[in-house]
Amino acid sequence: MFIHLNMATFEEREWGDPTLSPTLFDPKHLDTDQWARAAKSANMGYACLTTKHHDGFCLWPTKTGSANVMQSSYPHDVVRRYVDSFRKAGLGVCLYFSILDLRQDIRARTVTPEKIALIKAQIAELLTGYGPLTALILDGWNASWSRISYAELPYREIYDLVKSLQPDCLLTDHNAGSYPGTALYYTDIKQYEQHAGQKIPPDSPVPSQSGTTLQSDWFWKKAYPTSELASARTIVEDWLKPFNENHCNLILNVAPNRDGRFDDNAVARLAEIGRLWKNTGPAPKIGRSVTITTPDLAAGRPAWASASDEAVGPDQAFDDNFRSYWLADRGKEDAWIEVRFDEPVSFNTLSIVEPLHAEGYGDTSRIASYKVEVERDGGWVELVAGTKPAPYQFHEFQRTATRRVRLSVRGKQPGITELGLYDEPR
Template identity: 25%
Template sequence: MTKKFLFAFLCPLIVFSQTKSNIVFIDPDDTPAEIIRKAANVIPAWRQYDWQKLELTAFIHFGMNTFMNLEWGRKDFDLSVFNPSGIDTDQWARILKEAGFKLIILTAKHHDGFCLWPSRYTDYDIENTPYKNGKGDIVKELSESCRKEGIKFGIYLSPWDMHEKTYGSDAYNEYFRNQLKELLTNYGEIAEVWFDGACGEGPSGKKQIYDWNSYYELIRELQPDCIIANMGPDVRWVGTESGYGRKTEWSVLPGNIMDTELIAASSQQKRLDNAFIPRDLTEEDLGSREKILKAKSLIWYPAEIDVSIRPRWFYHKEDDNFVKSPEKLFDIYLNSVGLNGVLLLNVPPNKDGLIVDQDIKSLIGFKYLIENTFGRNLATGKVTFVSSEREGNSAALILDNDYETYWTTYGSDSTAVIEISLDTIRTFNCAMLQENILEGQRIEKFSLEFWRHNQWKKFATGTTIGYKRLFKFDPVTTSRVRIIIEQCRTNPTLSSFGLYITPPSLSFSPGDTTFRDTLAIKINCDIPDSKIYYTLDGSLPDSNSTLYDGEIIIDSSTTITAVAFSGDGKKGLPVSVDYYKAKYEIISLTKYSQAYSGGGKYALVNGVRGSSYFKDGNWQGYHGNDLVAVLDLKEYKRIRKISAGFLKDINAYIFFPDSVTFYTSEDGINFNKLGSKKTVDTNENNAEIQSVSINANGINCRYIKIEAKNIGVCPEWHVGKGAKAWLFADEITVE
């Protein structure tokens, strides 16, 4: 029996055409042209296609870390603290469905080993917590909530287990399969199983060799429709946790490291039999011609793009003020779903077991931006010119709002031009293109142009399209556009084309939010001829509020909230910016990092303290250099105490200063040293804030100088030893 016959025997229900499959094999005598043609005819398996159409999926990180204010957890938690008495999984499912998400993945077990369901194989689970007197099962509760709301349910199960004693031995793989089986058999349909690649030490100090393929075989047996993601054969991790994909994102990749004849029968269809080995697929170029011409096989392997709505994955109250804005989530959408990926957005509930108001507000705003952008396609009209089209696949089909109808070229044409005459003059700032991935991913270079002043002008260019490509650009006004396919692996296809206008978006300038005397503020809108209204008291503006006329002058700490209405009646989301008037003049300050300005020159005297999150915008960072600041109090004062605040977060290479020295002066030239203080560094990983103070004993002065000594480079014990260390300061106070 040949291998190819064996493949057909293993998959009797799977029928592939002679030219299209989710895998192709490269023969040693294939020419470059033949390899490119084969690549153009790789298509998704049915489960991958259904998954891609979801576009928006959600993560729920919830567990012991939620209650212990940690991220990676420990092996020995006191389970008595786990009691989310107000938990409402119906709220989770309802809010996420209303925001447009089609699937929710729950962290059933994170790295600490604690299980959110009553597992027969460990006592480190929800049965041994106060929650519902040990009768709770959050996996069950959420799975039922998802079914009630009509959305899909998935699970995250961490292979790394800090608690389980068998971790690091063959017995652990059996333990893991047993837990996986519980989840796959007791909770209805599981749409996605999400594995990560973390492999730390267990209680014995050993690391585990994961038997990946046995995990996959179990999933295929018990949940054959389920997507296996991240460290799995159906879907890969994009390579960052930023929410942003590659500008060139191929779903067709070399399959060299896998047993390719088995992967066709297994990874994306039914069984596995050691076909798939997880590997690093995070480099920038994964599927270019250079890559595929060296391949032995090619597979369909799309990208999932994950990010948290908060700075961290589990809920931390101190992150409440740093939830990603609707505008940020919309930009992430454009650069994840809009770059041929599926977005996986984490929304972590709090200790009560609820998604909090800050997250809900952002999700509602995110949905508003999507609906009010893509709810109306402005590409209405007709195709007035097409350089090539196949009978039955005319260019008019890209405007019919049906993904599975598509245009393609006649014969062997791999380049093309499609011109569209809009039904009237339109203004738009967003465009969408979709290939028909059921025919393959083929387009390698394209551009979009509009007609103006008797010539064609480009307004967008790109490389790959795939399932969906989105662009946002400066507004364009025209009645004619054209699509130019400049390079393609074979006949190009397009299923859909759209032009849209977003709700108006606002930005404020200057960027610095602290000032000394007065500050002139300008509000900028991305949609011309929009009307902007604002308030100065923190209230929400409307069309009855003050109309912005070009500049706002403030001379005290102020919150400016503004909203824009475009000419076509679209309302933007309100935007607020807090401005702070400095208490003192800073006449001298060493150079700080523009990436961590804290709000500008006066950030150290604006009265705003930083949080334990170093990216909160209130910390001023010094990379490898010392902080030296000279303050002018503008009058002589008797000083009792001087203090300065600093942050330590060794995971971010931020250390407390080695020492802080305080000086006073009457003339700003001759300074008298009050003394130096050392900080106390415990070398623990958790972020910590420390205030360093000195008693001034009522000294009379006008000027104060503070020198905070950066440790210079990361110490020998640190993972970044020898690299420049950061010093972060937030506020200098004078009493």
């Protein structure tokens, strides 16, 4: 269960207005026990509450100076009431936290060390004040609409903070639209926003969850008590069961109303879901996933190629953009791309991503074999190689240092959307 309750609940909006007074927040009959009972009735296993959405209002009494519940018309710790109710019901507890914060002016190109410190302080309050969390779900970061990059606000610093405070807390970022689905890029659990059209790829090999809504939007609207809801059969037959086959959980948003309770129609629909869906316990284990948590060292570096098709040069394989790609010259079956550094760069992980399904490329791999070489003592030394179709390949190895990295590919006019180099802590 996803639970979106915040300032937007009282504004008939999806993002709260950061200029409005916190006194507008007033769920005067808040009933988190009702939420938990409803989740249990649907046979859900865990829930997640929006502790701070994009406008920056905090549902807990933060000591950081940000607007929060103690300045509202409902001066109570909503996070505390939520975690207590769901734990009492035997449900797992997750929290949602937005990196984008319009009240504190934390947005693209305004990030400062002081603002990073504020984010860290708030996350530390949540991870030290409310017991063990199943997951912390982040949003408003590295998205096309927020534009706060992992370089401007370093991902690894936040990741290390979370793991230092709660090693077993999974860190999940809403970034699935930016990265291919075959590795965990900047997340422990792949987070798809189904409500925004993001789809789980067939045969997905990584643990993930897909978020959508029971009502029409994330936050409560005046029409909800009588509006149409997603059908229980759609939720179970079209979402839950197929998702589970792809190692993906459904996280279904139910929006509390302005009293802080679920509407009667939502409660009834959740019970109907529970009659159709019986949670059968943990799914079979899947293999270890490659996890990327550090910046791509090759991004933006000077690039060369054996040859390129028109207007698709090798720089597009090093631009940290999985929608652009380098394409070998037409008619060529052997080609290479190369990235160069001014000084030796150390890395221990690399990714080779072919632009499968990209416009103009097609749905079939064009790479029959590949090898990656590094320059050493004036010559080339093979680092990794493969002879199977390679739309997505990830390799981990002992840390190596070099000034030049070359990827050679063989196939029918092959292409590369990204050759990534990462120095992952181990």
